Amino acid sequence: MAQEYDRRTIEELIDGTVSFPKLKEMLSSFKDPGRFDTYVSILQERVPWDDKILLPYGEHLYVVLKKDGSRVIKCDCGHEFGDYCQNWKLNALVYVRDDEQKMTELYPKLLAPDPQWQVIREYYCPNCATQLEVEAVTPWYPVIHDYEPDIDAFYEQWLGRPVPQP
Amino acid sequence: MAIRESDLAAKQEQAKQMRPIGWDGKTLKEMRREIDELSKETGYYAGLKELPFKESEPIRFEKIFAKLRGGVVHARETAKRVAASPIVEQEGELCFTLYTPEGDSVVTSTGIIIHVGTMGSAIKFMIENDYEENPGIEPGDIFCNNDCQVGNVHPCDVHTIVPIFWKGELVGWVGGVTHVIDTGATAPGSMCVGPVNRYDDGYQVACRKIGQNDELLRDWLIESQRSIRTTKYWLLDERTRVAGCHMIRDLVLNIIDEEGIDRYKQFIREIIEEGRRGLINRLKAMTVPGKYRQVGFVDVPYRHSDVDVPPYAKVDTIMHAPSEVTIHPDGRWELSFDGASRWGWHSYNAQPIAFTSGIWVMMTQTLIPNDRVNDGAVYATNFVLPEGGWMNPDDIRTAHSYAWHFLVSAWSPLWRGLSRAYFSRGYLEEVNAGNANTSNWLQGGGFNQYNTIHAVNSFEAAAEGTGASAVRDGLDHAAAIWNPEGDMGDMEIWELAEPLLYLGRSIKPNTGGYGKYRGGCGYETLRMVWNAKDWTMFFMGNGYMSSDCGLMGGYPAAAGYRFEAHGTDLKERFEKRLPFPQGGDPNPDEPQYEKLLEAKVIKRDKQAITTEAIFDNYDLYLNYLRGGPGFGDPLERKPEHIEVDLNGGYILPEYAEKVYGAVFTRDEKGQYHVDPVKTAERRKQIRQERLKRGKPTREWMKEERERILRKEAAVQVRHMYASSFSLSEKFLQEFRSFWNLPESWIVREDELEVPTFGAKLKLRESL
Numbered sequence: 001m002a003q004e005y006d007r008r009t010i011e012e013l014i015d016g017t018v019s020f021p022k023l024k025e026m027l028s029s030f031k032d033p034g035r036f037d038t039y040v041s042i043l044q045e046r047v048p049w050d051d052k053i054l055l056p057y058g059e060h061l062y063v064v065l066k067k068d069g070s071r072v073i074k075c076d077c078g079h080e081f082g083d084y085c086q087n088w089k090l091n092a093l094v095y096v097r098d099d100e101q102k103m104t105e106l107y108p109k110l111l112a113p114d115p116q117w118q119v120i121r122e123y124y125c126p127n128c129a130t131q132l133e134v135e136a137v138t139p140w141y142p143v144i145h146d147y148e149p150d151i152d153a154f155y156e157q158w159l160g161r162p163v164p165q166p
Numbered sequence: 167m168a169i170r171e172s173d174l175a176a177k178q179e180q181a182k183q184m185r186p187i188g189w190d191g192k193t194l195k196e197m198r199r200e201i202d203e204l205s206k207e208t209g210y211y212a213g214l215k216e217l218p219f220k221e222s223e224p225i226r227f228e229k230i231f232a233k234l235r236g237g238v239v240h241a242r243e244t245a246k247r248v249a250a251s252p253i254v255e256q257e258g259e260l261c262f263t264l265y266t267p268e269g270d271s272v273v274t275s276t277g278i279i280i281h282v283g284t285m286g287s288a289i290k291f292m293i294e295n296d297y298e299e300n301p302g303i304e305p306g307d308i309f310c311n312n313d314c315q316v317g318n319v320h321p322c323d324v325h326t327i328v329p330i331f332w333k334g335e336l337v338g339w340v341g342g343v344t345h346v347i348d349t350g351a352t353a354p355g356s357m358c359v360g361p362v363n364r365y366d367d368g369y370q371v372a373c374r375k376i377g378q379n380d381e382l383l384r385d386w387l388i389e390s391q392r393s394i395r396t397t398k399y400w401l402l403d404e405r406t407r408v409a410g411c412h413m414i415r416d417l418v419l420n421i422i423d424e425e426g427i428d429r430y431k432q433f434i435r436e437i438i439e440e441g442r443r444g445l446i447n448r449l450k451a452m453t454v455p456g457k458y459r460q461v462g463f464v465d466v467p468y469r470h471s472d473v474d475v476p477p478y479a480k481v482d483t484i485m486h487a488p489s490e491v492t493i494h495p496d497g498r499w500e501l502s503f504d505g506a507s508r509w510g511w512h513s514y515n516a517q518p519i520a521f522t523s524g525i526w527v528m529m530t531q532t533l534i535p536n537d538r539v540n541d542g543a544v545y546a547t548n549f550v551l552p553e554g555g556w557m558n559p560d561d562i563r564t565a566h567s568y569a570w571h572f573l574v575s576a577w578s579p580l581w582r583g584l585s586r587a588y589f590s591r592g593y594l595e596e597v598n599a600g601n602a603n604t605s606n607w608l609q610g611g612g613f614n615q616y617n618t619i620h621a622v623n624s625f626e627a628a629a630e631g632t633g634a635s636a637v638r639d640g641l642d643h644a645a646a647i648w649n650p651e652g653d654m655g656d657m658e659i660w661e662l663a664e665p666l667l668y669l670g671r672s673i674k675p676n677t678g679g680y681g682k683y684r685g686g687c688g689y690e691t692l693r694m695v696w697n698a699k700d701w702t703m704f705f706m707g708n709g710y711m712s713s714d715c716g717l718m719g720g721y722p723a724a725a726g727y728r729f730e731a732h733g734t735d736l737k738e739r740f741e742k743r744l745p746f747p748q749g750g751d752p753n754p755d756e757p758q759y760e761k762l763l764e765a766k767v768i769k770r771d772k773q774a775i776t777t778e779a780i781f782d783n784y785d786l787y788l789n790y791l792r793g794g795p796g797f798g799d800p801l802e803r804k805p806e807h808i809e810v811d812l813n814g815g816y817i818l819p820e821y822a823e824k825v826y827g828a829v830f831t832r833d834e835k836g837q838y839h840v841d842p843v844k845t846a847e848r849r850k851q852i853r854q855e856r857l858k859r860g861k862p863t864r865e866w867m868k869e870e871r872e873r874i875l876r877k878e879a880a881v882q883v884r885h886m887y888a889s890s891f892s893l894s895e896k897f898l899q900e901f902r903s904f905w906n907l908p909e910s911w912i913v914r915e916d917e918l919e920v921p922t923f924g925a926k927l928k929l930r931e932s933l
Contacts, residue, residue: 013594016637016683016804023637026595027535031451039592055454056590059636059682059718059798090867093860105824110754111676111724114710114772116880117465117484120722124860129853131799136715136722137461138484138886139879140870142904143863147586149456153495158450 003032010038036159047076052164054151060130061088063151069166071151077128087145089133093124098139187298187336188267189431194293194303194336198268211270211439211545219432220440230421230433231273235537237417238262238275241342245410250402251347252663253356256655257625259345262410264418265289267336270541272434278323278345278649279530279539283523285325285341286541287317292373301375305331308377308408310386312349313370314566315931319520320513321349321368321567322356322623326407330415332422337430340414342407347621350394351567353778354611354621359704360777361565362479362511368567369393380412395611395621441542446497448533454590458491458583464572464603465710465775465882466512472769472776478923479511484711484886485556487576488897491583501525501580502550505897507889509559511924513567520569521557521576522549528577528647532584532596552893561924562931568607568706574648575603575713578795581633582717589636589718599633599685599717602792603708604646606726608666608693610703610778615665615696622664622703624789629654631678631686631793634720639807640678640686640794642816654689665698666787672750673815674790680825681720681796682803687816688723688791690750692759694736695785702778703787705730709774720796721825726774727754729788733766736784751788753818759786800825801849805840812838827852871905881918888915892925 012018044053051064063084064074073081073088081088097120103112121135155163186193204213220227241262249255261277269289271282288311309327324346330338351368353360361367376386391397422430469482486507492500509515551558578600585597604627611621632640657668669692678685705728712722739746747759808828811817822828829844891898915922
């Protein structure tokens with residue numbers, strides 16, 4: 001049977017305060033189909049801006065609907081990274097750990113990647129300085145465009161309703 | 167000498183009178199073709215647009231499933247007790263699966279379920295190669311397979327496969343697999359590092375008939391016993407598999423007695439189509455359509471003097487697994503690994519079926535977390551694996567003995583992709599930043615404490631750190647994705663099986679990736695060789711690279727290193743009751759073991775892959791198991807969680823300050839106390855430091871582009887790209903396009919001054 005959870009439980013989940021027995025139950029049970037709407041409404045209530053959240057995109061990041069109908073990736077501090085179909089990281093700040101000194105700020109030397117083999121790239125929000133993503137890749141690796149959601153198909157074909165309009 | 171003509175004629179006459187063993191007078195080959203065509207034409211398994219049995223009698227349908235599922239699990243649990251090897255008996259490295267006559271899996275037991283696909287591949291190989299005619303498939307036959315080119319993961323996964331007949335018709339197959347402890351490869355142990363080609367990989371049996379009338383053939387017993395080192399384990403593991411297969415065969419025949427053959431035939435078709443629909447429904451329920459991209463790597467550091475391989479294998483390179491997951495609006499999905507690097511002269515190659523089947527092991531822990539694991543999921547999935555890639559070799563010479571080295575790391579990024587979808591839907595409890603690079607594997611052999619020839623393959627790696635979720639930390643020293651049933655085992659059991667005493671077993675600090683929620687930390691054990699003779703061991707971990715990235719601001723798990731000590735003074739220390747190394751090596755940059763012993767040779771470095779080295783009694787070997795990647799910005803980790811980490815030994819204080827910005831004190835009892843106010847202040851400063859040191863990504867890209875134009879990177883990095891470029895024009899074009907490089911820009915292997923042996927000519931499989 002499909003489960004449903006009250007709003008408070010989903011808030012606790014978002015905050016990481018949900019009890020282990022409840023978490024175990026959520027893992028083991030059938031998924032609650034109403035989760036998406038409850039989840040988005042909680043996130044919407046918590047952000048300081050009023051653009052409509054179309055899809056939570058990552059920790060602190062959302063695809064939002066602007067008044068002009070455009071869809072952009074937005075940080076919860078309000079910074080906008082541009083069109084949701086583009087790679088937001090190209091509009092972020094990057095810090096590349098590519099030598100031993102920068103690596104050993106993170107790990108003991110013998111536990112760190114060797115920068116001759118691998119570098120660590122940290123992507124920050126230019127406004128609030130939150131670390132939004134980390135890549136551990138070889139030198140020269142293209143900046144990975146991690147996620148391109150098909151929002152129209154998601155709403156229309158999976159949720160069975162039109163995509164929100166301005 | 168040819169068969170006499172009169173005998174031949176008699177045999178041919180007999181053969182004419184024999185019906186094919188498939189259904190309704192068909193051969194197995196005809197049945198296989200029919201299933202493939204029907205499934206392809208209609209999009210439904212076996213053309214089943216409706217499920218009449220399930221829909222008309224759902225309870226009866228479920229009853230049959232429950233009986234079969236319960237039966238295969240029961241067979242596994244019973245058969246496990248027949249085994250002697252701790253790998254099977256303690257770690258549960260076995261599974262049993264029931265197949266259709268065409269080799270599609272119907273229901274599988276718990277355990278090492280990657281073999282749902284690999285044993286099916288062996289059955290399909292027998293069908294394709296007309297085993298029905300020669301050597302014949304008859305009631306009471308027993309077949310064996312461990313050939314990697316047939317589709318096995320690595321030679322130590324030995325399959326026993328038994329046909330199931332009902333009134334002269336083949337109604338299915340049952341397969342059992344165990345991970346045996348030695349396969350007679352160039353080095354002892356089941357997953358050797360030394361092999362660089364098939365002929366080093368050890369004893370390989372390509373779907374051979376090894377038994378008739380439910381009895382193993384004597385020539386098989388003699389040959390197989392003479393081909394491997396650990397004979398008693400081999401023998402008892404084989405008894406384990408045969409016992410389980412026969413239990414399941416009896417179960418199936420009993421169900422047919424009760425339900426009727428027609429109903430059984432309908433059931434095994436419908437349950438697979440139900441599995442196909444089940445995966446689509448889960449994708450629609452839990453994900454978001456779209457594209458998800460991620461990548462994994464592992465180092466192959468073979469130019470080192472401690473890696474003893476032929477000159478053509480003496481290459482430092484990197485294995486590359488980019489993946490793009492496309493979830494279509496109709497719920498089907500495609501997993502593309504286009505851009506992967508080429509197979510190599512090492513034992514980390516994999517066959518397509520091993521690669522794809524292992525993905526289901528992972529998916530059963532999030533996407534399809536139920537007992538309905540069968541080939542239906544395969545029919546809902548399109549895999550793109552580049553020909554010639556390390557997971558789809560185009561040369562029969564490739565070695566596979568340690569295929570897992572990169573398999574588990576190449577699958578791990580898929581967690582990251584799916585987790586983005588779970589996160590978007592709000593199913594935060596399912597988010598997983600990835601898994602540990604499940605190593606090190608302590609392996610080796612020689613004469614053990616019982617004066618018998620012996621090989622070891624420590625399965626402590628069945629417990630590692632898991633990836634962080636979006637609501638809590640990853641599990642510490644707890645699990646590995648490839649074996650949902652496994653654990654690290656008791657020290658006492660390993661000491662009984664191996665001439666290696668435990669001097670310590672400890673949490674390994676700083677190994678889980680940092681984050682708002684950190685990856686689970688790994689652990690380490692310090693083993694001392696005791697009462698062994700002519701003993702060798704080797705290391706099998708990642709050292710120069712981390713295999714994963716971390717998720718949404720979390721860091722990757724730590725990479726690795728090795729510690730070994732030879733010619734120690736421990737014997738004297740024990741006699742004089744002097745201090746000696748115990749416990750862990752919490753900060754490998756500040757060695758403590760070395761303060762408590764004298765040794766002729768100590769190796770403490772990042773060369774975490776080696777081939778056999780001689781270990782004498784009182785020598786030391788540190789087995790360090792890795793951690794999982796982290797989730798979210800580390801500056802958002804709750805101070806109380808950092809305090810728990812410090813007091814539990816999960817992080818070294820220096821890194822709690824540097825990475826988490828924690829400000830803390832330590833009381834007279836040694837307990838740490840994190841100050842939340844001062845920590846918040848310090849974090850504000852770190853954010854300002856980030857803004858200062860960060861560059862706009864597009865600005866940094868201009869600098870990196872110049873380095874690429876100058877071809878400025880270590881040879882192993884250039885070798886990886888050269889290998890991927892040679893297999894994928896698409897990857898090359900996308901690379902050029904991203905960096906805005908001239909159309910003529912490329913890196914080729916032959917410009918790198920490394921051996922290119924095997925890069926052009928291929929030895930193809932043929933009969």
